[in-house]
Amino acid sequence: MDQPDIAARPRLISPSLFALSIFYGGMVCIAGVLGNKQVALGPLAVEAGIFAFLLLVVTSSAVAELHGPQVAGRLVRVGFVPLLVSLALSFIVYSLPASPEMIPANRDAIQLVLGSTWRIWLGGIVAYGVSQTLNVTIFAALKGREGSKLLWLRAAIASMLSQIVDTLLFVTIAFYGEFPIGPLIVGQMIAKVALSAILIPPLIYVFVGLGRKLDRV
Numbered sequence: 001m002d003q004p005d006i007a008a009r010p011r012l013i014s015p016s017l018f019a020l021s022i023f024y025g026g027m028v029c030i031a032g033v034l035g036n037k038q039v040a041l042g043p044l045a046v047e048a049g050i051f052a053f054l055l056l057v058v059t060s061s062a063v064a065e066l067h068g069p070q071v072a073g074r075l076v077r078v079g080f081v082p083l084l085v086s087l088a089l090s091f092i093v094y095s096l097p098a099s100p101e102m103i104p105a106n107r108d109a110i111q112l113v114l115g116s117t118w119r120i121w122l123g124g125i126v127a128y129g130v131s132q133t134l135n136v137t138i139f140a141a142l143k144g145r146e147g148s149k150l151l152w153l154r155a156a157i158a159s160m161l162s163q164i165v166d167t168l169l170f171v172t173i174a175f176y177g178e179f180p181i182g183p184l185i186v187g188q189m190i191a192k193v194a195l196s197a198i199l200i201p202p203l204i205y206v207f208v209g210l211g212r213k214l215d216r217v
Contacts, residue, residue, distance in 0.1 A: 031052035164192070
């Protein structure tokens with residue numbers, strides 16, 4: 001009996017969606033780790049997790065462009081799985097006793113990185129879900145008005161607005177009542193909007209172009 005041609009079978013998932021989904025999950029996990037460091041961008045201080053979050057924005061926007069907003073929305077929801085698992089693993093590793101052979105400086109440093117308060121964890125979860133969903137929604141709405149034109153502008157606008165909401169939610173949930181958060185919110189917003197304007201337009205073309213190339217192959 002002739003065996004069916006494997007190459008002729010329909011794909012369960014397109015290559016672009018497969019690759020972008022894996023990349024998205026990795027960025028969800030690393031964003032929280034990078035967020036423990038603040039970097040100086042000129043006169044502004046911004047938590048380094050913004051770079052991973054901008055890549056999340058680019059990835060979800062690229063998925064929305066290639067596969068539609070419903071698929072991008074599901075990607076955002078599925079992203080809660082690696083996010084919550086990484087948080088759970090961080091708590092477990094933090095709670096386990098360190099080996100006596102571990103260098104004390106390294107032990108203290110990793111405990112400090114992993115020992116985020118429950119408010120920071122909650123702020124990260126809420127900000128991720130709301131801002132990423134908002135990004136996909138705005139990007140899709142703008143595409144409905146402009147069609148496939150002005151990809152760079154649609155992605156930049158969606159990123160800027162979603163990052164403003166992300167900053168408001170995260171800083172308020174994580175730090176309200178601990179210290180005056182107004183200057184931190186303003187500085188973070190300025191930095192994130194500027195980075196969105198500079199980085200999102202070229203990156204969205206790279207991601208969409210790569211996705212289309214993978215699907216053609």
